[in-house]
Amino acid sequence: MTSGESVHFEFETHLLDNGLQVILQPDQGAPLVTTHVMYHVGSKDERRGRTGFAHLFEHLLFQGSEHVPREGHFKYIQDAGGTLNGTTWFDRTNYFETLPANELDLALWLESDRMGYFKPGITQEKLDNQREVVKNERRQSYENRPYGLAFETVLRNAYPEGHPYRHPTIGYMEDIDAASLEDVHEFFDLHYGPNNATLVLVGDVEPATALERVKRWFGDIPSRPVPERIVVPSPLGRGETREVLPDRVQVPRVYLMFHSPSFNDPGFEATDVLTFLLADGNSSRLRKALVYERQIAAEVSAFTWPTEKVGMVFAVATARPGVDADALEAAMREVLDELRDGGATDEELEGARNRARRSLVNQLAAFGDRADSLAHAAVLRGNPSYVNESFTLYEELDRPAVEAVAATVLLPERLTAIHVVPAAASGGGGAG
């Protein structure tokens, strides 16, 4: 079965005089507009001793600015019937709201005040309040959650001391505590200029009018020197790394991470399809072998992170009771080795491609998700058209392309293995 469906979105890109990149994608399918601003700064750009700062900073941008009162973002957007959020990641920070289309000016006001007039609104009291919120976020989402510290343990093992990708976006408690108001000002000056940002509008807007309004709200914000992009050393060459992490859990979970093509590298799409082939669907390699046949895993998953400078592909499996982490890893490795050495069948590749393709379409259905995809393509790849091109790229992936990635990525020297094990069994203390 070959597929027919793909999608193509017409959009415009503009560069304002101050360096702000603007992407406009009109769609009259719903009376809504998403406004998405992505800044090209993330946790990998944090300086030493300030892990978690990019994320804490993101919280502060919801605390008002010169013309927007504290909690104004939430209040105004909810009052207009919209949704809003912000997220921080290794490579970028984004702020976005979807509103009824007649409220475009509201979004542009809030986002431009953030970008141009943030500093007068920030105070020590707001910083201290959001510091506590973020520390509680770390407790709730990581420390008090089973397996919650696994990913940061992967990073700590996969990258050498000082590497930009070595620490998690949430950061470490002592660094969150150390953040000062001077840090806030400095970070804003360095990273939040219009020429380090991309604004995406998706929805029921007329492009010429929308552009005119964007210019009104953002045009007077001066550009600033953009910091030199930090150098990200290759993580390869360190050999296999591993750690056993005792946690308050009843069964072990094994995290296998291989250094892989980044979002910018050739081979990213093939790596992505590989993860569908490995663990998406009951006939996928890992599920079939570990869940159905050997019945040693309760759950398996595989995914790749679309990171800018280094790539990471994960396979994760949770043990059934009585199965130890070593046995589970051995079984996972057997499946991965078999794929690496023996290749894939046309049938499973076709299915994996179809599942990946549906997932691409899915990510483009809602305006908010589509704006997110456009922004990532623009900021991390420098090419918003990737959103349209990706369908062809996935469609054209043939067996040799996917097998080549499997053969070069699924190698022991690229592996970081973390075994999260019941604390009692390991003799260690809990993570809480």
Add this chain to the structure above:
Amino acid sequence: MSPAAVDRTIRPPAGPSRPLVLPDFTRLPDAGDLPVSFAPRPGVPEVSLRLVLEAGASQEPAGRAGLAALAARLLTEGTADRDAQSMARWVDRLGVGFDASAGYAVTVVSLDALTDVFEDALEFLATVVRYPSFPETEVARVRGERLDEIERQRDEPAIVANHALIAELYAHGLYGRPVGGTKDTVATLDARAVRAFHARHYRPDRAFALVCGDIGADRVAAGMAARFGDWSGEAPAPAVPGAPEETCRRVILLDRPDSAQAEIRVGTVGVPYGTGDHHAIVLANAVLGGLFNSRINMNLREDKGWTYGARSSFRFRRGPGPFVVRTAVETGVLAPAFEEILGEIERMRSEYVSDAELELARHALTLSLPLQFETAGQITSKVSRQRIYGLPGNYWESFRARLEAVGPEEVREVCRRYLPADRLVLLAVADAEAAAARVAALGDVQIRPVA
């Protein structure tokens, strides 16, 4: 390019608003005994289908909690001619999203497919809904996975707290246990029970199907007729749980030593869908804890910095679902956090909410409707809820007018009626040694291990 300056000092005025257009479902010819409705949603080439069956946990025989969920999970695990892996290869090759899951009231089978494979996807869906064979080996495997999952849930403070609270509120009633059942009941389930449940409840006459997406009505009608045209049979009438005995105020600590946080729940038995004061309850909850800008979150998060977030909700169901406040805080502020939550509830009961708060809540709930009906998947989910719970056909069309008719008196009245302080259960999953003395003033404290 130097356009006229903008006025940053005020919130910019909104442009002319557009009339609310909600998806318009058309009844297609029944497929056999199955009613089918369709609404177009052009745009991306995908189709969403929801098939809703009167096969929820409320239909389970006594002592068989989890049977509905297990049956739903096993639909894809084999037919008379195909084993589980053969079924998996079929659906995985199509690349469609398929899910079947049971709730208290119904089981929802959902399909999300690219338009080009709609008929093939439908063939798969009809096969698993109508002809599953529930092989012994797969039933045993999936039951084992369920039992493991129940064990693993003991590691998650949030899930422990949720389950403990509903057990407190509903004791042995339907809503007192998770849909998926408990260790003891799941262990009793076998292939015979699953087959009998399927034979009895996967019947079309009380079921319905909704289809929405980038596809034509004719194609949907033809596809459904081809696969369900000969499907007939009657399902038993739904069973609606009544109200449990009234709860009384108590404090429960589930001991999880050295926890990094205390996972908090404050709850009581709420109300079903369809009460006369439904819209006042919706509005009251939005002011109290339904939104980011609600009182509880503004107090605990934005003012105190004690939590990453705090929310409240009334779970409307066919019977009276729970009212729950949920948050997680540092153990050191457990008692004051409880006090603040109780204080906010009390304030709803003793004072009128301000017009500004009411207006914000009304706007947030109504102006967001286009956003809640944006994608095909959202549309089929929301409209199926409307039908499952017997809401009027114009529920969403009249939503705004109904909310506008609610004033501060009625908001106070529903809080007085449904949130009496002496019936609130206060529960935390926390380090009991660190927490016990602090919460003693709040009521009779019971300390238990995490079950």
